Amino acid sequence: MNTKTCQALIGLVAFLAFGTALAGSKADIVVMTQNQYLGADLTPIIAGDDPNTEMIKALTTLSNNNYQERVQALAESILDKQPHLVALQEMYAFECLDLYVTGQCDAFPNAFNDHLAATMTALGDDYTVAGVVQNLTLPPAHLAGVIPGIPLFVDSPWPVFIRVIDRDVILARVDVETTLVEFDCGVDMYGFDRSSVDGCNFKSVAPAELGGIPFNIERGFVGVDATINDAAYRFINTHLEVKQPSDDPLSVLLQPAQASELWAAILGTFDPTKRLIVAGDYNSSPVDVLPPPFVTAYQQFTRGVDLFGNTLPAPDPLTDTWYLRPGNPDGFTCCELEDLSNAPSMHYERIDIVFAWPAPTTVKSNVLDAEVEDKTLSGLWPSDHASVSAEFSY
Numbered sequence: 415m416n417t418k419t420c421q422a423l424i425g426l427v428a429f430l431a432f433g434t435a436l437a438g439s440k441a442d443i444v445v446m447t448q449n450q451y452l453g454a455d456l457t458p459i460i461a462g463d464d465p466n467t468e469m470i471k472a473l474t475t476l477s478n479n480n481y482q483e484r485v486q487a488l489a490e491s492i493l494d495k496q497p498h499l500v501a502l503q504e505m506y507a508f509e510c511l512d513l514y515v516t517g518q519c520d521a522f523p524n525a526f527n528d529h530l531a532a533t534m535t536a537l538g539d540d541y542t543v544a545g546v547v548q549n550l551t552l553p554p555a556h557l558a559g560v561i562p563g564i565p566l567f568v569d570s571p572w573p574v575f576i577r578v579i580d581r582d583v584i585l586a587r588v589d590v591e592t593t594l595v596e597f598d599c600g601v602d603m604y605g606f607d608r609s610s611v612d613g614c615n616f617k618s619v620a621p622a623e624l625g626g627i628p629f630n631i632e633r634g635f636v637g638v639d640a641t642i643n644d645a646a647y648r649f650i651n652t653h654l655e656v657k658q659p660s661d662d663p664l665s666v667l668l669q670p671a672q673a674s675e676l677w678a679a680i681l682g683t684f685d686p687t688k689r690l691i692v693a694g695d696y697n698s699s700p701v702d703v704l705p706p707p708f709v710t711a712y713q714q715f716t717r718g719v720d721l722f723g724n725t726l727p728a729p730d731p732l733t734d735t736w737y738l739r740p741g742n743p744d745g746f747t748c749c750e751l752e753d754l755s756n757a758p759s760m761h762y763e764r765i766d767i768v769f770a771w772p773a774p775t776t777v778k779s780n781v782l783d784a785e786v787e788d789k790t791l792s793g794l795w796p797s798d799h800a801s802v803s804a805e806f807s808y
């Protein structure tokens with residue numbers, strides 16, 4: 415066999431392999447949700463008495479949490495399952511501006527990166543960005559033209575400036591055409607539009623302060639429509655607030671209030687001709703409880719009610735598709751240690767969930783990136799969350 419013939423056969427095999435990969439599962443639709451984890455806990459920076467010291471600690475953790483390896487591992491999970499649509503959370507970008515040329519940014523060589531850009535590079539040409547909602551930004555949007563970032567002092571009387579952007583993103587496989595869902599994002603109590611890139615930020619937000627700079631911990635949602643295997647779908651990605659973002663006892667109501675806002679947005683654009691899938695990191699599990707009359711975020715979706723337990727109009731309650739899979743595993747998805755160094759997985763709750771309406775007749779769902787063999791070469795978990803894949807047949 416001559417060289418040209420051999421090269422042609424190799425090319426044909428590669429093409430057929432790619433086609434087989436794109437064909438993927440025989441299910442009607444395959445989706446995933448994946449919280450990529452920013453790489454450090456920002457809570458001590460906001461809640462602590464010394465934000466400069468806490469920021470140095472967080473950036474050191476970020477630098478050590480080898481985002482290049484982690485992003486590659488998470489991308490490989492996507493490429494292995496070949497989902498039609500993917501919900502990504504915590505797609506952070508960190509930037510350090512050294513306006514005074516102090517060299518302090520170099521103290522954290524791997525901390526400043528863009529998870530979305532790195533993910534798209536790792537996925538090659540197999541996926542495209544279908545929708546983005548921008549959440550937390552530092553400095554806050556209203557101060558973006560006033561200060562260059564959050565000042566950080568390391569080993570100099572002159573600061574460097576840290577800039578942070580958090581996004582939730584929907585990816586579509588290259589053979590899936592999508593259109594954005596046009597939600598009515600409304601305005602907040604101050605009259606500011608809650609639209610954010612392709613999606614919406616919630617009106618219910620946790621206020622915070624960093625170095626005397628007030629800001630909101632923004633969260634949001636974004637959605638796309640797609641036709642897959644001749645059926646119409648609406649796919650929504652969200653990331654709700656943590657259970658109690660502050661010492662204020664009323665802060666436990668922020669997350670369920672956001673769930674009610676998302677329900678309202680779903681109902682406001684509801685199209686009964688489309689199968690609805692709502693995926694994401696809800697920070698709310700099936701076992702969570704709130705004192706009456708309040709209803710948790712998870713319970714709102716599965717009961718079809720709002721924050722106060724009021725029954726909502728169509729559609730019927732959403733189905734937690736994990737319970738439709740064969741078997742009865744816990745399916746815990748959160749959380750590993752902040753530095754991702756723990757030996758066995760420490761997952762203890764299931765908060766990364768794929769809801770659907772109407773309920774699929776057959777479900778194959780798996781927790782990914784949660785076994786010891788899924789760790790990166792340097793011994794880190796790909797994320798502090800597990801990924802969840804779901805294959806539906808109707």
